[in-house]
Amino acid sequence: MLPEHADSEIALSHVTVRHPTASGEVTALHDVSLMTRAHNIAVIGLNGSGKSTFARLLNGLRTPTNGVATVAGLDTVKEARAVRKHVGFVFTNPDAQIVMPTVAEDLAFSLRGRGLSKGQIAERVTAVLAENGLAAHADLPAHDLSGGQKQMLAIQAVLVAEPSMIVADEPTTLLDARNARRIADLLLNLPQQCVIVTHDLELAARCDDALLFDEARLVAHGVPSAVIERYLSEIVARP
């Protein structure tokens, strides 16, 4: 992990992402340029506006058709391996992220390949489970946890790998209001810089910076309250 609280620069220069489809090409992002070093960054916009594509660009899950995206000075295409170590990705559906049979095994799996002994891994897993109210669930099948517990586990499994940035794609969408708030509180209070794609405007308002996408374009970037106001008045209200 980079030095604590060292928020990285996210920079896109004229990034376009196009996808070939049966009926031609879809432009998911069109000529997007931006630079931010904010700690918590909200990404908002209507369905299909390009938010997930932007999020996936940041850890190399999507590559630009044109232009360049860098995170902490690392090119997300040319230095994809380093970028993946730096950026942890949280999916909307935690089931997509849970890979091992039990809760404890799933966390332990995230710690593999880090030069830790079995004992050190077990110690770390026990501590993380205790910190997150999951100690009694250690040996249960991870997929039997509640939706809120599963998302908490998925996020902890990302965090144990000690990324210096978290990108979360609608991490609260499948959760009830209480769990959504718990996950939002967790993400917003992490030492790591966090990029959060969300339709939850209350969550977006709690961030330090906001990006608004519309029809593949970045149409606003700045203080969340102003960006949200523009989203509601110009885009949501559009006939």
Ligand SMILES: Nc1ncnc2c1ncn2[C@@H]1O[C@H](COP(=O)(O)OP(=O)(O)OP(=O)(O)O)[C@@H](O)[C@H]1O
């Ligand atoms: N792999 C793909 N192949 C074809 N089209 C794609 C692909 N990924 C995204 N798209 C298209 O690109 C556009 C932007 O998609 P994206 O998922 O980035 O939007 P979004 O703002 O995250 O939407 P939502 O809020 O519904 O998740 C959409 O029209 C989508 O259908």
